[in-house]
Amino acid sequence: MKKILVTGATGQLGSELKVLSENYAQYEWIFADRTQVSLDNLDVLKKQLEVLSPNIILNCGAYTAVDKAETEQELANMINDLAVGIIAQYAKDYSVKLIHISTDYVFDGTSSVALTEEAVTKPINVYGATKRAGELTCLKLNPDAIIIRTSWVYSRFGNNFVKTMQRLLQERDTISVVNDQIGSPTYAADLAQVMMNIVTAQEWIAGMYNYSNEGEISWYEFVLAIQEIGGYTCEVNGIPSSAYPMPAKRPAFSLLDKSKIKEVYGIDVPEYKVSLKKCLKFKV
Template identity: 85%
Template sequence: MKKILVTGAKGQLGSELKVLSNNYSQFEWIFADRTQVSLDNLSILQNQLEEITPDFILNCGAYTAVDKAETEHELADIVNHLAVAIIAQYTKDHSVKLIHISTDYVFDGTSAVALSEEALTQPVNVYGATKRAGELACLKANPDAIIIRTSWVYSRFGNNFVKTMQRLLQERDTISVVNDQIGSPTYAADLAQAMMTIVTAPDWIAGIYNYSNEGEISWYDFVLAIQEIGGYTCEVKGIPSAAYPTPAKRPAFSLLDKSKIKRVYGIVVPDYKESLAVCMKGGL
């Protein structure tokens, strides 16, 4: 029985993979938290991987505190870059299949068209820079790896934008949301399914792939959809990013072109609003 190791198992994507694992009993699953696979402790990471001896690694663990990364550059780089290099080298040396999760934040946000996997990367914040460094380290150590870039991830699990907005829409009379950052959200359960479609496909086609749900929206549009599905009555106002300054700059446009993953692996990508409704109704 082949063994799948999921890092970052308690995060949104790891939690959705745990639910999905019930449909893939042909594998032995290891859901590792930060004590079992310590992405922030490079001195023991190699030994931890050698003890687990996986056949697949789904690297969902990451330092994702975008604003905090501006002051915790070293820690973000260890988790998002240097640990990825160790994992990729391990998978190369032991003929292990690796899917590594990356982000739309590797782009600078100046595009006006959906970004392909070949689009120029130019991160505008520390988080994006460390994730791009991780991509490069991954591909250098193991050219046979698969990297999936995703965006605006949310889930039934953990803390995320959808849960925060549901709470605020119920608590407040008015909320303001930025309306000039464009992209598409990703329901983590959909991404988890896409990953397992790749794992179980007859052919392993290495390289970088994009995955998010279909749709081109702003965060403001996203909140309007949350409001509509939830039936909330709070007033939602659109504001420019300049009116809501954050320590880390965000890319203004990071819509991902999903045509490659659809073409190569035949993956069907749901519309963002369909998936949002599924998540808000309990992920049935």
């Protein structure tokens, strides 16, 4: 029986993979937290991988605190780049299939058209820079790996934008949300299913892929959708990013072009409101 190792198992994507794993009993699943696969301790990481001895690695673990990364650059780089290098090299050495998750934050946000896998990368914050470094390291050490860039991830698990907005929409009479950052959200359950579609596909076609749900919206429009589906009465106002300064800059436009993953793996990409409704049924 082949073993699938999921890193970052307690995160949003790892948690959705755990739910999904019930449909894939032909595999032995290892859901590794930080103690079992220590992405912040490079001295033990390779040994941990050797002990677990997986056939497939789904690398969902990452340093994702975008604003904190500005002051924790070393830690962010260790987890998002150096640890990825160790995993990629291990996968290469032992012929292990590797899917590594990356981000739309590798882009600078100046595009006006959906970004393909070949679009020029130019991160504008530390988090994006460390994730881009991890992509390059992964591809250099293990050209057989698959990297999936995704954006605006949410789920019924953990802390995320959707759950925060649901709470605020219920607690407050009025909220303000940035309306000049454009992209598309990703329901983690959908991305988990895509990963398993790739794992179980007849052919493994290495390289970079984009995945998010369909739709081109702002964060403000996303909140309006949450409000509409949830039936909340709170007033929602759109504001420019300049009115809500954060330690780390965000790309103004990071909509991902999903043509490649649709064509190569026959992936059906749901519209964002369809997936949002599914998630909200769980009483996030």
